[in-house]
Amino acid sequence: MTRPPENCDDALLCVRGVKKYFGGVRAVDGVDLEVPRRWIVGLIGPNGSGKSTLFNVIAGVYKPDAGRIWFDGEDITGLPPHEIYKRGLVRTFQTPRLWQSLTVYENTLAGYRGHSGENPLRALLRLFWRKREVDNAEASIERILDSGLKPVAGNLSSDISGGQMKLGELTRALNTKPKMVMLDEPAAGINPTLARQLFERIVKLRDEEGITFLIIEHRLEILFDYVDYVYVMHQGKIIARGKPEEVVEDPKVIQVYLEG
Amino acid sequence: MAVGEIIGLIVESLTAPLGLHLLITGLVYAVLVLSLNIEYGWAGIPNFGKIAFIAMGAIATHIVYYLYVFPKAAAYYAEVAPDKFTLVGLEPGDYPKWPGDAGSYTAINFMLQIALPYLQEHLLVLFEFMLLSAALGGLLGAIIGLILAYPVVRLREDYLAILLLMFSFMLWNFLTAIPPLIGGSQGFRVTYDPFKVLGLGNVDYGRLVAIILIFGVMYLLVDRLTHSPYGRTLRAMRDDELAAATMGKNISRIRLETIVMGSFLAAVGGVAFVFILFPSVTPDLFKPEVTFMLIAMMLLGGAGNNVGAVLGVFAFLYIFRVTTALTAALPGYLGVELAIPEGLIRNVLTGILIILVLFYRPRGIIPEESVKTVAWDIFNKRLGFIPPSARGTIVLLAGRLRNLIKRRKG
Ligand SMILES: Nc1ncnc2c1ncn2[C@@H]1O[C@H](COP(=O)(O)OP(=O)(O)OP(=O)(O)O)[C@@H](O)[C@H]1O
Ligand SMILES: [Mg+2]
Numbered sequence: 001m002t003r004p005p006e007n008c009d010d011a012l013l014c015v016r017g018v019k020k021y022f023g024g025v026r027a028v029d030g031v032d033l034e035v036p037r038r039w040i041v042g043l044i045g046p047n048g049s050g051k052s053t054l055f056n057v058i059a060g061v062y063k064p065d066a067g068r069i070w071f072d073g074e075d076i077t078g079l080p081p082h083e084i085y086k087r088g089l090v091r092t093f094q095t096p097r098l099w100q101s102l103t104v105y106e107n108t109l110a111g112y113r114g115h116s117g118e119n120p121l122r123a124l125l126r127l128f129w130r131k132r133e134v135d136n137a138e139a140s141i142e143r144i145l146d147s148g149l150k151p152v153a154g155n156l157s158s159d160i161s162g163g164q165m166k167l168g169e170l171t172r173a174l175n176t177k178p179k180m181v182m183l184d185e186p187a188a189g190i191n192p193t194l195a196r197q198l199f200e201r202i203v204k205l206r207d208e209e210g211i212t213f214l215i216i217e218h219r220l221e222i223l224f225d226y227v228d229y230v231y232v233m234h235q236g237k238i239i240a241r242g243k244p245e246e247v248v249e250d251p252k253v254i255q256v257y258l259e260g
Numbered sequence: 261m262a263v264g265e266i267i268g269l270i271v272e273s274l275t276a277p278l279g280l281h282l283l284i285t286g287l288v289y290a291v292l293v294l295s296l297n298i299e300y301g302w303a304g305i306p307n308f309g310k311i312a313f314i315a316m317g318a319i320a321t322h323i324v325y326y327l328y329v330f331p332k333a334a335a336y337y338a339e340v341a342p343d344k345f346t347l348v349g350l351e352p353g354d355y356p357k358w359p360g361d362a363g364s365y366t367a368i369n370f371m372l373q374i375a376l377p378y379l380q381e382h383l384l385v386l387f388e389f390m391l392l393s394a395a396l397g398g399l400l401g402a403i404i405g406l407i408l409a410y411p412v413v414r415l416r417e418d419y420l421a422i423l424l425l426m427f428s429f430m431l432w433n434f435l436t437a438i439p440p441l442i443g444g445s446q447g448f449r450v451t452y453d454p455f456k457v458l459g460l461g462n463v464d465y466g467r468l469v470a471i472i473l474i475f476g477v478m479y480l481l482v483d484r485l486t487h488s489p490y491g492r493t494l495r496a497m498r499d500d501e502l503a504a505a506t507m508g509k510n511i512s513r514i515r516l517e518t519i520v521m522g523s524f525l526a527a528v529g530g531v532a533f534v535f536i537l538f539p540s541v542t543p544d545l546f547k548p549e550v551t552f553m554l555i556a557m558m559l560l561g562g563a564g565n566n567v568g569a570v571l572g573v574f575a576f577l578y579i580f581r582v583t584t585a586l587t588a589a590l591p592g593y594l595g596v597e598l599a600i601p602e603g604l605i606r607n608v609l610t611g612i613l614i615i616l617v618l619f620y621r622p623r624g625i626i627p628e629e630s631v632k633t634v635a636w637d638i639f640n641k642r643l644g645f646i647p648p649s650a651r652g653t654i655v656l657l658a659g660r661l662r663n664l665i666k667r668r669k670g
Binding site for chain 2: 059060080081082085091093097101102103105106110111113115117118119125126130133136141150153154172176
């Protein structure tokens, strides 16, 4: 366990030299990245540039082939996903992964941390967990009303639209009281008006609950109106970084996006 | 020609009352299926070796027999009827001291001549015997479950399924080959005679009362365990492991806990299986294929639904009854003696009927429902959601009807 590097000291998330290869494919090829507290940071790049893979490495789905990752000052490199969750870092998936045989509401309920009712012996006696369950239920319902999922809250999560699945995943992630949320294309499949509302909610969550965000998004015209900072990935490497208005002017970025 | 008769036969076997024996059988299997349902139905852990954990109940019973019942029986008869010992070639007061003597001639004779009569006269000892066996069996089941599952819980479920299946084959062979387990191929005998006190003198009523009590406790336990945040977590793990891990669930630990718990309950159920259903215990009661019958019962009723699982047992028994009647009538209709064993035809027919039911009700007779905790009540109260139940269907239909009438008027 090493201490985070000097220039990364007060960032919430700090990534240094992370590599992840799949056979010959250099999906992530030496990425340095930091996300300061209470910032909303965008991660963009063409298809296949390694954005989702980087998320998977940070979230513990893959162990990196090289490099280290710190979260909140602690080295989290190679920890399993549930340990990373414990430290307050949660993520959503590019293809939503809600629990299909649970209702949307139950999905949002299952993310809470430290629920004693999840212990098999305590589960037997309701008085151990009833109060906590009531609180969680009330909070979940508030979030559902907030997210526009009310009409489908009682549906099985396999029976809702793709956009609603994205919203469901976000709601589930927020219920974990995270320090930081990583969103993989949150606005995919959501209409422009709703997408803007979604980003406004994200800004509000940052302002009111102090949550830090790292967001992968292809819809730059929406993303750039809300983020503080942007990283651009291409072929596994960060090719540019800066404020949105700086990044759009960067000739390297323009070229990468023109190439498709 | 025969179609009418066949239908008559089916109707007859379906409408005939269940009968005491079938009811007892059903409830014993229901106890076993409930423990399978936690693992398989709720948590998605394919325990293909379930029967091995049920056998732990029998092994524990056998051990308790030697360590607890034999000394008591020996001491009792040494006083009141010393000649019983000389009859089976023992010194008065002597008894087979440990399960290692199981295969020997004396142990079996001792059981039949001394231990069984003793149990028949001493009700309290029988119940102590059962309780101790259940406690030891549960412990044994839990420990073996832990040992077997620990190395593989981190891997995909298939590995666990195969490992447990192989274990159940191995144990089945061991039960015959290693007499200390359950007495080798001769097995051992307990008795359910004393249950007659529970049934006002009728043994079968007594057995029914006993199994209703055991089933009741088991059902309550399983229902409390599953309709809780823990049950929700199990389903989450079953549906999508990665998503569950991302939401903080420690998958290996939960799997291990669930297997330990399922194995504990299976072994306790195994004690009921021995004492109430099969007091003549032999290795063949624990053939690996029994697991698949239990799985079929669970799927038939509705995996992940506790009521469904219980219902599935009885559905299975009814199907079995129909196919038994049909098979018995078959040679008569065909006018020839069958070259294929009857049991085989019956099993094929049973399989076909189960597949037919599952074809029309793929999620079982009563499909899985929402986890019912206080959160579910709160949700219904605040968002007025009506679950897809009978009540829901009625409200839905009423709404449709109202719309239809409105449209007619408008
Ligand atoms: N599990 C895997 N096994 C093998 N190759 C993989 C795997 N995951 C990703 N890759 C490869 O790694 C590269 C980066 O993929 P990744 O999904 O990270 O891209 P992305 O930037 O998220 O793209 P998109 O914008 O399309 O989502 C691609 O070439 C992809 O084919
Ligand atoms: Mg991606």
